[in-house]
Amino acid sequence: MSTIEQSPPAPGGGTPPPAPGAAPARRRGGAAGDVLWTVVPYAASVLLAFVVGGVVIAAMGYSATDALRAVLTSSFESRFGMVETLHKWVPIVLCAYAFALPLATGKFNIGAEGQLLLGATGGAAIGITFSDLPAILLLPATLVAGVLAGALWAGIAAVLLVRFRVNEVLSTVLLNFVSFKVIDWVATKVWPDAGAGHPATTPVGEGARLPLIGEAPGLHSGVLLVVALAIFIAVGMRFTPTGFEMRAVGANPRASLVNGVRTTRLAGAGLVLGGAAAGLAGAIDVAGLHGRMLEGMQSNFLILGIIVGLMARGSMLALPFVAFGIAVLEFGAGTMQLVAAVPVEMVLVIEALILLFLLLSDLARNRLRGAA
Numbered sequence: 001m002s003t004i005e006q007s008p009p010a011p012g013g014g015t016p017p018p019a020p021g022a023a024p025a026r027r028r029g030g031a032a033g034d035v036l037w038t039v040v041p042y043a044a045s046v047l048l049a050f051v052v053g054g055v056v057i058a059a060m061g062y063s064a065t066d067a068l069r070a071v072l073t074s075s076f077e078s079r080f081g082m083v084e085t086l087h088k089w090v091p092i093v094l095c096a097y098a099f100a101l102p103l104a105t106g107k108f109n110i111g112a113e114g115q116l117l118l119g120a121t122g123g124a125a126i127g128i129t130f131s132d133l134p135a136i137l138l139l140p141a142t143l144v145a146g147v148l149a150g151a152l153w154a155g156i157a158a159v160l161l162v163r164f165r166v167n168e169v170l171s172t173v174l175l176n177f178v179s180f181k182v183i184d185w186v187a188t189k190v191w192p193d194a195g196a197g198h199p200a201t202t203p204v205g206e207g208a209r210l211p212l213i214g215e216a217p218g219l220h221s222g223v224l225l226v227v228a229l230a231i232f233i234a235v236g237m238r239f240t241p242t243g244f245e246m247r248a249v250g251a252n253p254r255a256s257l258v259n260g261v262r263t264t265r266l267a268g269a270g271l272v273l274g275g276a277a278a279g280l281a282g283a284i285d286v287a288g289l290h291g292r293m294l295e296g297m298q299s300n301f302l303i304l305g306i307i308v309g310l311m312a313r314g315s316m317l318a319l320p321f322v323a324f325g326i327a328v329l330e331f332g333a334g335t336m337q338l339v340a341a342v343p344v345e346m347v348l349v350i351e352a353l354i355l356l357f358l359l360l361s362d363l364a365r366n367r368l369r370g371a372a
Contacts, residue, residue: 118182
């Protein structure tokens with residue numbers, strides 16, 4: 001691939017604009033200043049979101065103290081809580097990558113929902129069709145099938161973008177609705193399980209199930225796979241030529257094009273990589289949790305992935321940790337409803353408030369820097 005030597009100045013002599021969601025440029029004050037400018041907005045945004053959320057909960061007639069305590073602590077009070085939180089973390093972080101990898105090139109993948117479902121369908125298809133194979137063959141094939149199915153589904157949007165200049169937001173959103181019909185057909189016509197009580201496929205073979213770690217309730221080993229993938233993505237985006245070019249395209253596509261980078265193709269590749277991540281999420285949920293593909297398994301992972309991707313501000317290193325924080329809130333939502341009778345949707349309000357305050361902090365900081 002081409003090496004980008006220098007980006008031309010932006011019109012007016014300023015610096016090129018950052019990529020959407022990208023981390024801010026290094027400021028005066030060195031590493032300590034960078035840490036301060038990163039940590040303080042996050043801490044303030046979380047604090048303000050919980051204060052506002054607590055006020056809303058109290059105004060609704062519930063106990064804000066009991067509700068917020070349940071949300072924040074339930075993941076850490078038992079082995080079951082931590083295992084379930086990590087199981088939620090897997091699809092959240094992978095759907096966040098599905099959004100953040102294309103975002104690095106300046107493109108918006110809003111199709112993680114459909115890509116996850118197609119990945120689950122691909123994984124289930126292999127796990128059911130070849131159920132007699134030994135685990136050493138069937139499990140990797142199940143996961144690879146999920147990755148390929150998600151990548152191919154996102155590849156439709158990538159081709160439409162690269163060849164026909166179709167906006168990726170429009171194509172990925174519309175493909176979500178097509179995926180709903182696909183999985184309904186698979187669950188009710190191809191491999192239906194009449195005894196499931198819900199549109200779902202028959203179970204995959206035992207060889208397609210992820211092994212569990214530790215005593216009951218066991219943690220499925222897909223968590224370790226995602227940890228390894230997170231390290232690989234963080235290193236790849238930071239230290240490889242392809243990662244550098246993806247970030248450069250997002251920061252200044254015109255300068256990248258001048259320096260020989262095929263910007264549109266690289267953006268299409270970002271969409272495919274994002275689809276592969278979401279497809280892996282679907283396959284892992286089939287192999288590790290459900291043992292089958294079922295309608296509705298995508299939950300609200302699309303919106304959570306977008307929230308995490310925006311909160312991470314383009315940092316592939318920070319993204320898994322942000323996703324874990326959101327997974328803690330998501331698990332705590334159920335406990336909050338049991339303990340304080342607060343609707344689980346309140347947690348989504350708090351998550352949205354965190355993102356809103358974080359974006360407002362960016363706006364305030366940019367204005368302060370402009371006035372300095």
